[in-house]
Amino acid sequence: MSESSIAQTIHERIEAVKKVVNLIAQSGREDDLHDLRVLLINTTSLLKRDPGIEAAVDDLYAASAALVKDALSGISPTARSLRLLLSASERFCDRLTAAAGRLDPVPELRLKGLEAAYAVQLERFGMNAALDPVGQVA
Template identity: 55%
Template sequence: MTDKSFEETIRERIAAVELVAESIAGQGRDTDLHDLRVLLINIMSLLMRDPGVEAAVDDLYAAAKAIERDAAIGVHPVPRNVRCLRTALTRFSERVPMVAGLSEPDDARRFRGLEAAYAVQLERTAEATAEADVEEAADARSAA
């Protein structure tokens, strides 16, 4: 058995969830819903507890369950339910890598850049203040 990195494992699980969710959107089989549940539990066990991931998992499973329930009574999946499933899948697929540390939100990248610019500005201000203090002290000594 080959060792897989954590990143590969998470990405494989997300891909598997996406495949099963698309199968549920198309057919709504109970066995697919069971597979989805197992995959979601497995992913949750690999990650640190995070309310955002828990909410995404709950939404995804609830949307899949609604489609499965439609299929169980012989109704073709309602387009609204399929849309809810795909939206929940998108949220899940974006949130899990973020929590796993495999990506970061766009805001984090933007703020990191702003923090660096702010740090440079503070450093320049501190240097200018220090130079002004030195000149002021030198002027005070020469006047005395």
């Protein structure tokens, strides 16, 4: 993946995060929280480890989870919880935009994030492993 395509992908992910955060702010659905989690994991897998981005991810997910928990309990979101969510989202997007601006060319292709987990699973069980009907290795 070239540097410009990674940067473009990161900008696309930023827009997707903003959309999902807005959905969480409006409806507080658990499905949207799950989508945000997958999106955050996948997005951070594109970058080198960065404690600032990791902290922003943690803050954003925690603020989203608190809002969803309240919504599931029937409590309407408070102005404070919405402000925390939107602030965490803005902080995450700012850090990610800054990271996209300082991308280094990747010298070799490495599997990261979900791709790495999938590769480990394939390696562990083998690509041609037979599965019985309940999904266990035979």
